[in-house]
Amino acid sequence: MRTRAPRRVRLGTGAGYSGDRIEPAVALAERAEIDYLVFECLAERTIALAQQERRRDAARGYDPFLEARMRAVLPACRRRGIRVVTNAGAANPIAAATLVQALAHELGLAGLRVAAVLGDDVLHLVRDGGLRDANGAVFEPPRDVLSANAYLGAEGIVDALAGGADVVVTGRVADPSLFLAPLVHELGWASDDWTLLARGAIAGHLLECAGQVTGGYFADPGYKDVADLAHLGFPIGEVAEDGTTEITKLPDAGGRVTTRTCTEQLLYEMHDPAAYVTPDVVTDVTGVTMTAIGPDRVRIEGVAGHPRPAMLKVSVGYRDSYLGEGQISYAGPGAVARGRLALEVVAERLRITGVRHSELRMDLVGVNALHGDALASGHGDPYEVRARVAARCDSLSEARRIGDEVETLYTNGPAGGGGVTKAARELIAVTSAFVPRDAARASVTWMEA
Amino acid sequence: MRTLREVAHSRTGDKGDTSNISVIAYDAADYPLLVRHVTAERVRAQFAGVVRGEVTRYELPRLGALNFVLEGALGGGVTRSLALDAHGKGLSSALLAMEIPEGEGAP
Numbered sequence: 001m002r003t004r005a006p007r008r009v010r011l012g013t014g015a016g017y018s019g020d021r022i023e024p025a026v027a028l029a030e031r032a033e034i035d036y037l038v039f040e041c042l043a044e045r046t047i048a049l050a051q052q053e054r055r056r057d058a059a060r061g062y063d064p065f066l067e068a069r070m071r072a073v074l075p076a077c078r079r080r081g082i083r084v085v086t087n088a089g090a091a092n093p094i095a096a097a098t099l100v101q102a103l104a105h106e107l108g109l110a111g112l113r114v115a116a117v118l119g120d121d122v123l124h125l126v127r128d129g130g131l132r133d134a135n136g137a138v139f140e141p142p143r144d145v146l147s148a149n150a151y152l153g154a155e156g157i158v159d160a161l162a163g164g165a166d167v168v169v170t171g172r173v174a175d176p177s178l179f180l181a182p183l184v185h186e187l188g189w190a191s192d193d194w195t196l197l198a199r200g201a202i203a204g205h206l207l208e209c210a211g212q213v214t215g216g217y218f219a220d221p222g223y224k225d226v227a228d229l230a231h232l233g234f235p236i237g238e239v240a241e242d243g244t245t246e247i248t249k250l251p252d253a254g255g256r257v258t259t260r261t262c263t264e265q266l267l268y269e270m271h272d273p274a275a276y277v278t279p280d281v282v283t284d285v286t287g288v289t290m291t292a293i294g295p296d297r298v299r300i301e302g303v304a305g306h307p308r309p310a311m312l313k314v315s316v317g318y319r320d321s322y323l324g325e326g327q328i329s330y331a332g333p334g335a336v337a338r339g340r341l342a343l344e345v346v347a348e349r350l351r352i353t354g355v356r357h358s359e360l361r362m363d364l365v366g367v368n369a370l371h372g373d374a375l376a377s378g379h380g381d382p383y384e385v386r387a388r389v390a391a392r393c394d395s396l397s398e399a400r401r402i403g404d405e406v407e408t409l410y411t412n413g414p415a416g417g418g419g420v421t422k423a424a425r426e427l428i429a430v431t432s433a434f435v436p437r438d439a440a441r442a443s444v445t446w447m448e449a
Numbered sequence: 450m451r452t453l454r455e456v457a458h459s460r461t462g463d464k465g466d467t468s469n470i471s472v473i474a475y476d477a478a479d480y481p482l483l484v485r486h487v488t489a490e491r492v493r494a495q496f497a498g499v500v501r502g503e504v505t506r507y508e509l510p511r512l513g514a515l516n517f518v519l520e521g522a523l524g525g526g527v528t529r530s531l532a533l534d535a536h537g538k539g540l541s542s543a544l545l546a547m548e549i550p551e552g553e554g555a556p
Contacts, residue, residue, distance in 0.1 A: 044527070045527075045528045217460070218460075220458070224458055260458060260473065260475075263471070263473050263512050264458065264460040264473065265460075266512070267462070267514060267516050268460055268462040268469075269462030269464055269469065270469060270516060271464070271467070271469055271507075271518045272507060272518075273516055285509070286509060287511060288511060288512060289511055289512075290512065321529070323531065359531060361531040361532070365533060369532075369534075370533065370539045371496075371540070372499055373498070374497060375495075375498075375499075375546070388533065390532075391531070392531060427528070427529055429529035430465075430526075431526075432465065
């Protein structure tokens with residue numbers, strides 16, 4: 001364990017979502033001057049799907065890429081003293097931590113301390129009336145609830161780090177809190193120093209999507225060019241004791257870190273910039289300044305903070321409906337007209353064959369699928385289009401009939417249709433509720449070394 | 450006229466049925482131009498048929514940026530939408546097609 005708090009803490013991002021690339025994390029583990037490597041792997045809906053998996057198999061329900069990621073980075077992290085924080089525990093942090101511990105044995109990493117942070121699962125409160133809606137009334141749950149997980153703050157991870165954890169595995173923790181926790185632990189920030197907590201939370205917000213701050217999701221040729229996008233590197237955040245943050249990347253990694261990439265990511269998924277709510281602090285970025293202070297290095301200053309919210313947000317997963325979908329392509333002269341005819345024909349056939357659905361959507365991909373006809377007008381006809389029919393149904397069997405009725409266009413529709421695909425699946429959706437923070441307290445469970 | 454793409458860049462984020470779209474001036478000198486011409490009303494009109502709810506604009510002069518919050522923009526919510534782009538990721542590019550006047554704002 002450390003005996004001296006460093007003047008600043010260096011955080012690397014190892015993943016910005018579950019399926020993210022692994023090699024940038026390996027590069028950071030092996031070559032970057034970092035103290036922590038943080039993996040954000042848990043999208044809004046993922047935990048509901050993971051909960052279903054855990055019910056089928058009590059040893060599962062964590063991120064499917066956890067083993068591959070840890071196998072790739074743990075030896076270098078151990079050798080270089082880099083501690084790992086990840087929310088890849090999803091619906092089963094204990095099973096995930098057990099896996100990491102077993103992997104450490106297999107890799108010969110003796111003495112690696114692994115901790116799981118629990119406390120986010122509040123499913124039991126759904127039926128007890130323990131959750132609130134956005135207006136403060138008792139939350140009325142959807143019919144078929146699968147999961148309910150509170151967005152925990154940094155607290156549990158801070159406890160695990162204070163206890164000497166080398167790897168901390170959590171379930172649902174707010175993304176910025178994964179990064180804030182090491183800062184609180186290393187820099188000794190008080191749990192009510194809203195200015196410092198806000199600065200750390202915004203550092204986390206900038207880092208949480210990995211490549212999205214280093215030039216990923218940014219390139220627009222001729223306007224915003226990004227060098228070597230194929231080898232895009234993941235970010236490094238260097239945070240000083242006063243919360244001043246610098247974002248950078250490995251010099252030889254692809255991508256770029258500029259005030260532009262950082263500003264896009266700062267505002268990503270932000271609503272009111274004077275009140276961006278995290279479990280640990282409410283942040284205000286209206287006074288933020290960004291300065292390029294070196295090649296691929298941007299300094300962020302001026303974040304302000306306000307007291308944390310009394311309630312934690314809860315992500316409630318439930319069985320919503322079944323999605324049925326079918327697609328078919330048309331090309332050459334008249335492709336758009338044939339695509340439109342195909343959609344009309346399918347709509348009528350769904351009606352006359354009595355396919356039941358509560359919502360129907362017809363798109364011409366290449367024309368109007370993303371933003372409708374109004375924005376698409378005046379752009380001329382494309383060479384090829386793809387007609388897409390999607391519907392919301394009450395059963396899987398009914399949903400399958402949507403794609404089947406698109407497939408019949410082969411021999412029963414307009415000329416020259418090809419490349420039919422069809423799909424039907426259950427839609428697990430997510431809605432939000434709130435819980436008093438005392439009802440969702442983090443706790444730490446240690447693995448046997 | 451020219452398009453917003455000539456003076457600003459943009460990114461879309463999603464939460465539930467709400468989308469947010471940042472509009473960031475390449476040159477800080479163009480920020481007043483954005484404030485004047487990229488109003489909540491114009492953004493709402495641009496996305497008529499896509500956005501069913503309120504459009505709110507937040508101003509960030511120190512960053513030369515605007516942030517638009519579009520309610521009811523994601524087909525009932527990212528996790529239940531029937532849309533091809535359920536997250537509304539492409540809305541930022543659509544917004545950059547907005548027309549704005551020439552030769553104003555820049556020094």
